[in-house]
Amino acid sequence: MEKIRVALIGNPNVGKSQVFNNLTGGRAHVGNWPGKTVEKKEGTCVHKGVEMRIIDLPGTYSLTARSIDELIARDFIVEEKPDVVIDIVDASNLERNLYLTFQLLELGANVVIVLNKQDIAKSLGYEIDAKELSKLLEVPVIPTIATERIGMEELKDAVIEAARVKEKGRESIIHYGKPYDEIIPKIASILQRDKELSSKYPVRWLAIKILESDEEVLKLVSKSPVYDEVKLQLSEAKKILGEDIETALVEKRYSIISEVILPKAFKGARPLTLTDLLDKALLSKHLGIPIFLALWWALFRFTFDVSAPFSGLMDIFFSKLGEIASTYISDQQLASFVADGIFGGLGTVLTFLPPIYFLFLGLALLEDSGYLARAAFVMDRMMYKLGLHGRSFIPMLIGFGCNVPAVMATRTIDREEDRILTILVNPLMSCSARLPIYLLIGTAVLGVYAAAGTYSMYILGIALAILMALLFRRTIPYFKGKPSPLILELPLYAAPAIKTTLIHAWERGRVFLRKAGTIILLVIIAVWFLSNYPWEAVHQGEEVVIENSYVAMLGKILEPVFLPLGFNWMAAVALFFGFLAKEAVVGTFATMLGLGGEAEIGEVSTALQSAGVFTPLTGLAFMAFSLIYIPCMATVGIIHRETNSWKWTIFSVAYGLVLAYVVALTIVTFGRLVGFA
């Protein structure tokens, strides 16, 4: 079968994922671009005996070398030379969208334009002459409504046709006028003499990029034998055109769009739309934040209420499987391994899946409707003051439910530094799994102050997150400077496309299963081993004597470290298990106190009190420690996945531990000073 490679590109919010899903049937291979945290999606589409490999490029406004997204898209088109580049243009926002189109044409890409959102453009009263546009730009223009799959067959036909024709030479349709039309060909002809360079890259594009002082292109050309000549031309050009040629060229492109293209192919005024009316309320000074908080609360309830029964079912299902396995497997060790190690581990991994799925479903609904960008607008000022980005707010709020989807939700933050900073402070948001610990210790040793103690943990978490964000911003060179200022397009409000949204949520869930899931499973099996071996010493008849296990030995080794905090070996073991998942802490105490893992929290609390493990002061310190150090293995797994860096993963674990220790020690020391035990 004939095979071609097709790249998809477009501004954000143009319906690119819908086109991708329509073409590939929603079946995509999701990975990362080599060495980058940016997601890469690929799928296939077979049409009329041709297999099209569809590569989804990052959504971008431009093709300069300034952001990773732009560079990835540009490098792919320049280096990999796909047979066809589908440029998705929002018909309801033609002027700005054509800017990217111009850059693609200059790049010498074999472009097919998709004029999407015809329905919205019509409802706004816009008339776009697709034939005229096609004539002016010398490329096929296919009108579509991707949400209703209209125009997709025509698009596939056009792509195959374009791949056969492989027309070249369209790059010169953009005339910059004098003196550019003399300078650009002059530099291009110099570059043409470097055969190696000119066989690989369109020289006119290189010449333009050199005029723009594009760093990547200058680096590329600096190895060429004609570099000195080129540099001479550049400094000559700068004498005539001034230092900032790039901005001048951007202006030129826009003026060609608005003065040459639009008058011929576009008709329409800009009426007051429903979007403007909604924005009056949703962005308003007084209503904006309350509406945002209400919507967030709805999202939160949706996620955790709807998913709770599913998570419960997963848990029951795997415990049952475990029970069945242990009744049928006669060998005790193997039975325990299968029941507690494998099925217990799988259960833990899969109980995370429903909240992740539903959260991303809700989030995708908010995003596709156009609201999420408004939320960033509303929260921007406050977050900026805290050294974070407007878009950091949503992940922080999600963190109160579960840090795993919260870390994944940072993907909406475009600049990597801001994103990693948000990821680093996110675990300080007290997730729902930490609540049972506060309740347990609180009831055991804080008496009437149990509720106040619990509440104060949430406040402490928020305060520390703010402090750490400010501290990292000031002290770590990578985060130096202010958060990237807000420049964000607010799309028109629209009804979300359900299928695209469902696919989106499912992809997120799969990413979690594949990457974070495997790490969690491995560690759970490791801990099963540590707490069950040496087998004979731990399993004395029916009784499980955890004091004899490797993990208890570990606890005793760790005890001296925790002694200044007033924690004994039991607390150390509980913290060790809490590293896997905070859900495990209560159960661990139960097992160590001889109650069995299924004991009620009230019973454990009473036993904890009578065993005298904690004083009110050390209890509070333990709660704070549990709040601050890394929430669970799943979070570590997802931090690694999302930062794509062991350095940041280890850093987040390490600073969490150090901070937890320092805060707990402060509580104990200060408490003792003022006379508490």
Add this chain to the structure above:
Amino acid sequence: MMATIPLAMLQENREAVIVEVRGGMGLTRRLAEMGFTNETRVKVLHSAPPGPLLVMVRGSRIALGRGIAMKIMVNPVEGD
């Protein structure tokens, strides 16, 4: 012709023409790519100091931090 002012000072629902974008090269170019070029007409759709602004430019709605909007110098269009 009214006096040149920063976009951040322009009142809601008023229109203006950009005369200069001050600021670092990176910012100037990024704004230019989003459509904020000289002689472009803009309209402030939403402005609630000291929060960000919502500006209509070339048919799209762009949210701008107030700091950035201080660097975009405009001539207000009279009679609006």
